[in-house]
Amino acid sequence: MKLTGAQILIQTLIEQGVTDVFGYPGGQVINIYDALYEYKDQINHVLTAHEQGAAHAADGYSRATGKVGVCIATSGPGATNLVTGIATAMLDSIPMVAITGNVPNSLIGKDSFQEIDITGVTMPITKHNYFVKTIDELADTLRQAFSIAKSGRPGPVLVDIPKDVQLASIEFTPQGVVEKIPLPKVDESLIEQAAALIAQAERPYIYVGGGAAGLGLGQEVVAFAEKIDAVIGCSFMGLSAIPQNNDRFLGMQGMHGHYASSVSQNEADLILGIGVRFSDRATGNVAKFAKKTKIIQLDPDCAEINKNVRVELGLVGDVEDSFRRIAKKCGAKSNPQWLDRVRELKQEEERFEEDLALAAKAALTPKQVFDVINAEKLPATVIVTDVGQHQMWTAQYVEFDRPRRFVSSGGLGTMGFGLGAAIGSYTATKDPTVLITGDGSFGMNLNELATAVTYNIPVVIVLMNNGVLGMVRQWQTLFFGKRYSNTVLERKTDFVALAKAFGADGCVAETPVEFRKAFKEAIKAGKPYVIDTRIDKDEFVLPMLPPGGSVDDIITRVK
Amino acid sequence: MENKKFILAVYVENKAGVLTRVTAMFTRRGFNIDTITAGETEDKGYTRITLCLRGDEYVREQVISQLKKLYVVKKVELIEDDPIQRELMLIKVRNSSEHRNDIMAAVDVFRASVIDYSAEGMCIEVTGNPSKIDAFVKLMKPFDILEMCRTGIVALDRGETTLLSK
Numbered sequence: 001m002k003l004t005g006a007q008i009l010i011q012t013l014i015e016q017g018v019t020d021v022f023g024y025p026g027g028q029v030i031n032i033y034d035a036l037y038e039y040k041d042q043i044n045h046v047l048t049a050h051e052q053g054a055a056h057a058a059d060g061y062s063r064a065t066g067k068v069g070v071c072i073a074t075s076g077p078g079a080t081n082l083v084t085g086i087a088t089a090m091l092d093s094i095p096m097v098a099i100t101g102n103v104p105n106s107l108i109g110k111d112s113f114q115e116i117d118i119t120g121v122t123m124p125i126t127k128h129n130y131f132v133k134t135i136d137e138l139a140d141t142l143r144q145a146f147s148i149a150k151s152g153r154p155g156p157v158l159v160d161i162p163k164d165v166q167l168a169s170i171e172f173t174p175q176g177v178v179e180k181i182p183l184p185k186v187d188e189s190l191i192e193q194a195a196a197l198i199a200q201a202e203r204p205y206i207y208v209g210g211g212a213a214g215l216g217l218g219q220e221v222v223a224f225a226e227k228i229d230a231v232i233g234c235s236f237m238g239l240s241a242i243p244q245n246n247d248r249f250l251g252m253q254g255m256h257g258h259y260a261s262s263v264s265q266n267e268a269d270l271i272l273g274i275g276v277r278f279s280d281r282a283t284g285n286v287a288k289f290a291k292k293t294k295i296i297q298l299d300p301d302c303a304e305i306n307k308n309v310r311v312e313l314g315l316v317g318d319v320e321d322s323f324r325r326i327a328k329k330c331g332a333k334s335n336p337q338w339l340d341r342v343r344e345l346k347q348e349e350e351r352f353e354e355d356l357a358l359a360a361k362a363a364l365t366p367k368q369v370f371d372v373i374n375a376e377k378l379p380a381t382v383i384v385t386d387v388g389q390h391q392m393w394t395a396q397y398v399e400f401d402r403p404r405r406f407v408s409s410g411g412l413g414t415m416g417f418g419l420g421a422a423i424g425s426y427t428a429t430k431d432p433t434v435l436i437t438g439d440g441s442f443g444m445n446l447n448e449l450a451t452a453v454t455y456n457i458p459v460v461i462v463l464m465n466n467g468v469l470g471m472v473r474q475w476q477t478l479f480f481g482k483r484y485s486n487t488v489l490e491r492k493t494d495f496v497a498l499a500k501a502f503g504a505d506g507c508v509a510e511t512p513v514e515f516r517k518a519f520k521e522a523i524k525a526g527k528p529y530v531i532d533t534r535i536d537k538d539e540f541v542l543p544m545l546p547p548g549g550s551v552d553d554i555i556t557r558v559k
Numbered sequence: 560m561e562n563k564k565f566i567l568a569v570y571v572e573n574k575a576g577v578l579t580r581v582t583a584m585f586t587r588r589g590f591n592i593d594t595i596t597a598g599e600t601e602d603k604g605y606t607r608i609t610l611c612l613r614g615d616e617y618v619r620e621q622v623i624s625q626l627k628k629l630y631v632v633k634k635v636e637l638i639e640d641d642p643i644q645r646e647l648m649l650i651k652v653r654n655s656s657e658h659r660n661d662i663m664a665a666v667d668v669f670r671a672s673v674i675d676y677s678a679e680g681m682c683i684e685v686t687g688n689p690s691k692i693d694a695f696v697k698l699m700k701p702f703d704i705l706e707m708c709r710t711g712i713v714a715l716d717r718g719e720t721t722l723l724s725k
Contacts, residue, residue: 123580124587126628131576148630303624306617 005135005166006031009099010039012142018070020044020061020427022054026074027114030269031166041132046427046455048420053084056420057427059094063407064382064425066214068095068149070258076114077103079160080121084414084479086156087125090334091411092210093239097145098122104334105133105165118160121300127155134472135168151181153211153301183300183318188316191322194272194296195329197312200259201270201294203338204230207253207307210237210298210410211275215320216403218242219302221274222249224327229335230272231342233261235282238275240400244400250342254282255545256392259352259556260345266290266551267341272326275319279411288550298322298447352543352556359557362536366390366511368534370397373434373462376519381432382407382425384459386418386441389470391539394436411481416444417455422459423451430524438464439489443546446498452528458523461530463495466537474540478555499530506530562613564593565712566639568722569608569626570600570634577631581608584625590618594646594711602718607722611689611712636722644714647686649674653703654681658688665698680705 009032013021021043025033036045044218048054051073058069069089073082079100089096103112119129123502128148130141138161145157198204205470206225225232225248234241242249252260265271271293276282278297283289286309289444294312296307298319307316317320357367370393377383383398385391386406400406407425409417419442422435443464452459476484499506509515509531522529544555571577578597585592594611597701612622625637634647650672666673666683669691675682685695689712696707716722 119576120579123583301628303621303628306620306626361703 001171003172004031004035004169005138006035007051007411008135008170008172009142009161009166010035010043010140011174012139013070014039014042015177016068017177018068020046021072022046022048022061023072023099024048024051024054024074024078026078026101027380028075028103028163029078031163032072032099032101032161044427046423046451048423050445051081052085052416052446053423053448053451054422055082055098056088056414056417057424058096058098059089059417060177060384060407060421060424060436061428062089062094062424063421064404064431066404067428069424070097070099072099073101074099074114075118076116078114079116079118083121085420086122086158088409088412088417089156089412090125090127092409093154094156096151096156097123097142097149098156098158100158100160101166102131102160102162106164108162116356118158119249122158128156129158129160130363131160132162132165132412134166138165139172143175147178147181152183153299160289161212175448183321184316185314186317186322186325189327190313191329192481193313194315194326197294197296198228198269198272198326199333201228202335203267203269203341204228204335204510205265205268205271206230206232207265207271207273207276208232208234208238208241208342209274209276210235211240211317211319213238213275215241215273216276217320217323218403220324220327222246222331227327227332229330229333229339231264231339233257233265234407235276235279236395238256239395240406241403244399252395253379255284255547256396256541256543257545258343258396258454259349259554260545260552262545263345263551264342266293268293271295271312273299273325275299277304277456278537280308284545284550285548288552319386338445340535355557356542363534364509364515364533365395365509366393366535366539367466369445369462369515370394372512372516375401376516376523377434378432378523381405382422382429384408384418384422384425384433384435386435386437387413387415388438388441389539389541390436390438390441390464390472392471393464396541406472415441418442418450419445419448419459419461423448423455423457426457426459427455430442434458434460434462436462436464438470439463439467439491439493439495440469443491443493449499449502449504449528457528458526459528460519461528462519462533463530464533465495465537466535466539468489468537470537470539471541473477473537474544476486477538478544478546486549495530497534498527502528504528504530506532508532508534510534564611564613565611565619565620566638566712567626567642568636568638568714569632570605570609570722571608572633573604573606574630574631577606578608580629580631581626581707584629585622586620586623588700590614590622592707596711596713600673609713616685626692634722636725638714638716642714642716644688644712645686646689646692646710646712647684648692648695648707648709649682649684650707651680651682651705652699654704655703658702662699662702665695669695671695
């Protein structure tokens, strides 16, 4: 059957199992949108307020499900508006296919209206990208894009399709869904070496990252920790991968990690890293990071081994398979002294937390907000965040009940990510969705409230409003002598009125009682609901491992 | 760690924009390239890029791993142990009666050849190991170098092994 390029694009998306796409029409994708109209029974298109929102929505869709998220934008400004969203997906290894239209081949290179070399622009922020020169390569290029996006270490792929290719026609035969290219299995000798290192270890620490977040290894990791008497910590991206209802789980480590998790990682004699890349936010100063520790790193990406930290053993390949084989090979052992030491650290951590709670003077503290969220949130709730203090509090306090319930921009730290991502993750899961944001982040892309209202997405928006850019302010307080340069917002925005103007609803919460009432109300609202949650501008995210510092420099209280 | 010179041979798909993808990786990761050459291979579908860089073991390991991740790269190989390496240079020097004999003597000793000759200048072609080229440039310096260009290194392993068979 002969189809146009635009029809082939949509047919190939359908063939690849895509049921939802996010995007925004424009001159050079008008044919694609015409084809979308034709296939609207088979593929749902969510029209966002801005292309950036579409990219974040595709990303959120993927994080919550593991499926490849898809976004569409027109040439020029449409395409460049995707850039931040694509980079966000790249830094967190999120599978995504971004489709852009471009001017026809005959106008390429002539600085035509809305012409941009988007493959050039996105080269360093995509896993791979394509400019489809002729129609005969279109379908296979798209299939290849899906294969690359989801295979190995996942990531975003951009496919740029000039208008003449969308208009041309050619014979099209649908094919099956392209399967992930299987990762190589690690050599048995390496598994044996890993097991031998674990057998020798007296202070083992299992370190789980984003690479394990979607694997569903959680229970097995806990069982393995019990077998070898180890503790478990995670990176920011590894949150929600591990069941939290066990006392071996110490939570996130790193710059704003839990004290016991960061310190015990540094005191461990062995770290078993599962899908972690030892980012600078996780390690602090690498020259001082875990100096007495042997590291085993399981990762699908060969370039991650020895990139940020020197490791004793790098196992490149199928992480899931490597972990299971190591777990099987290792015998049971017990490390009572290690567990005692960790217990001591946890007691210290509890003391800091009690001190902090006692020192709190505000009517509503972040901790109280999260206590309510933990108590009142429904099962399977997807927690989405923006970027800043609220994000770190979420990472520290929220209890996740299953994997893929934490949707947050880790590597790129994209303020304005949250609302689009929440729209995407809700579209994918239809599960209860809570967006935790701040007044700074929310201000960046709040236009997507229009999208949430239009598509009836009942996202609960907990807007932690402190009137300042809290994270930068915290640094200014600690390291810049309280010179609050451009971090005091002093805006007069009435967020409740704003929510209502968009067709959403909202209220103000200033105390724990008010917040609990508001949160319950928001869950029942059945539409986007903004809780303007007033917190103090001088709340800190603690502990804090200062930039360039080590665990010896952890700040646990404000003077 | 020691900063050593090393040579990489990279087999890439012969497609538009491939060289950009390879060099963009170096910009993105902050690695410097000393010389880069690209050209046809025995297989029409592939281009061979020869890169000459300096760096310690970390740089060497990272550059190779990061190159391997590029979808257009078929094979990356560190060319080690005294490979056959050649570079070509065209150099234009001032032709003066005072220095002509010295220049011609150098051309003779270096087995270079004069490929253009005019009253005011001559153009010399030199091929050889990069260190030989360096030595020739040094020799020409006092004679007023007008212009020069070097191709960068091309290299092959000795013996019958090929990059793709390794």
